[in-house]
Amino acid sequence: MAGRVTDRVAVVFGAARGIGAAIAGRLAEEGAIVWIADGKAVEGEQTAQQVGGHFMPCDVSEERDVEAVISAIVEAHGRLDICIQNAGIFPETALDEISTAEWDKVLAVNLRGSFLAVRTAFGPMKQQGYGRIVLTTSITGPRVVPPKHAHYAASKAGLIGLIKAAALEGAPFGITVNGVEPGNVLTEGMRAERSQDFIDGMAAAIPLKRLADPREVAHSFLFLASDEAAYVTGTTIVVDGGQTLPEGKA
Numbered sequence: 001m002a003g004r005v006t007d008r009v010a011v012v013f014g015a016a017r018g019i020g021a022a023i024a025g026r027l028a029e030e031g032a033i034v035w036i037a038d039g040k041a042v043e044g045e046q047t048a049q050q051v052g053g054h055f056m057p058c059d060v061s062e063e064r065d066v067e068a069v070i071s072a073i074v075e076a077h078g079r080l081d082i083c084i085q086n087a088g089i090f091p092e093t094a095l096d097e098i099s100t101a102e103w104d105k106v107l108a109v110n111l112r113g114s115f116l117a118v119r120t121a122f123g124p125m126k127q128q129g130y131g132r133i134v135l136t137t138s139i140t141g142p143r144v145v146p147p148k149h150a151h152y153a154a155s156k157a158g159l160i161g162l163i164k165a166a167a168l169e170g171a172p173f174g175i176t177v178n179g180v181e182p183g184n185v186l187t188e189g190m191r192a193e194r195s196q197d198f199i200d201g202m203a204a205a206i207p208l209k210r211l212a213d214p215r216e217v218a219h220s221f222l223f224l225a226s227d228e229a230a231y232v233t234g235t236t237i238v239v240d241g242g243q244t245l246p247e248g249k250a
Contacts (some may be wrong), residue, residue: 003135004226006031008132011069013117016043018187021227023084023216024051025167027220033077037069038087060087060113061105070120075176076223079128082225085114085119088155090193095150101153110155111162118166118177131175132225133166135159137236139181160236176233178224183240186211194225207242214230 005027010131015024018039024047028034034053038044041057048055058065058071073080090108092152093102114135125131140149159179166176184190184202190211191199203210223229238244 004030004031004222004228005082006044008032008225009035009073009079009080010082010084010225011035011073011080011121012084012086013037013058013066013069013113014085014136015174016040016047018189019182019185019217020084020215021047021050022084022218023086023221024048024053026215026218027082027225028052028225030222031179032082032225035069035073037065047171058222059117060085060117061108063116065164066113066116068121074124080121080124081128081130082132082134083117083125084134084225085117087113090149090152090189091146092193094148094153096147096241097208098151106151107155107158111158112151112222113160114159118162122166122173122175125170125175126173129174131173133170133175133177133228133247134177134221134224135163135177136161137179139238139240139244142181143238163236164234171233176224176229178229178232179236180217180220180224181236181240182212182217182240182241183238184211185214185217205243205246206240207245210241212239231246 010027010032012024014020015036024034028051036048036055037058044055080094137159138156141153145153163179218238
C-alpha cells in the first residue's frame with residue numbers, strides 16, 4: 001500500500017542519520033511533507049535533501065529549540081500531523097562512574113526531549129483534532145539491561161510512562177501516542193561507538209543472528225504514524241529480531 005501518509009505534515013527529531021533518517025525516508029516515500037530537526041547540521045541538511053524535506057537545527061533537550069521547530073512548521077503549513085521523537089544518546093559508563101552531569105545529559109536528551117516534543121506538539125494537534133506521536137524507546141530499560149547503561153535504561157523505561165500518560169490525555173483530541181522499542185540496530189552510531197566484537201557478540205545472541213537494518217525499524221514508525229493505526233494508542237512495538245525471547249543462553 002502506497003501513500004499511507006500523503007500530504008501529512010511530519011517532523012522527525014533526531015533524523016540526521018540512522019533510524020531517524022530511515023523514518024524520514026519512509027514517511028517521504030509514503031507522501032508526507034517531512035521536516036528534520038537535529039543538532040547535526042551538515043548531515044541533517046544532506047538527509048533532508050535526500051528525502052525532499054526541510055531541515056532545522058535543534059537540540060531536543062532545549063525548550064526554545066523544540067518550540068521554534070514546531071512553530072516554524074505550523075507557520076509554514078498551518079498544521080502538524082505527525083511528530084516523531086527519535087533523538088537519543090547512549091554513552092557506556094559503569095554506574096558508579098556516571099557523573100551527575102552525564103546522568104542529567106542522558107535524561108535531558110532522551111526523556112526531557114521527548115516530553116518537550118510531546119508537549120509542544122499537543123498544541124497544534126489539539127486545535128486540529130488529529131495527531132500521531134511516536135517515540136523511540138528501546139528494549140533496553142523496559143525489558144532488558146546490559147551493564148554500563150543505567151542512565152540510558154532509566155531514560156528509556158521512563159518513556160513508557162510518558163507514552164501511556166500522553167496517550168490518555170491526547171485521546172479526547174484524536175491524538176494517538178505510541179512508541180517503538182528497537183533492539184540492536186546497525187546504524188552509523190552503532191558502528192562508531194561500539195566495537196566489531198560487540199556487534200558480532202550481539203548478533204550471535206539474537207535469534208535472527210543479525211542486527212536490524214534501520215529501515216526495518218522505520219516500517220513500524222510508519223505504521224504507527226498512519227491511519228492504519230488509528231485505534232492503537234498508549235503502547236509500543238518491539239522490533240528486536242527475537243532478542244528478548246530466549247530464557248537463557250543456548
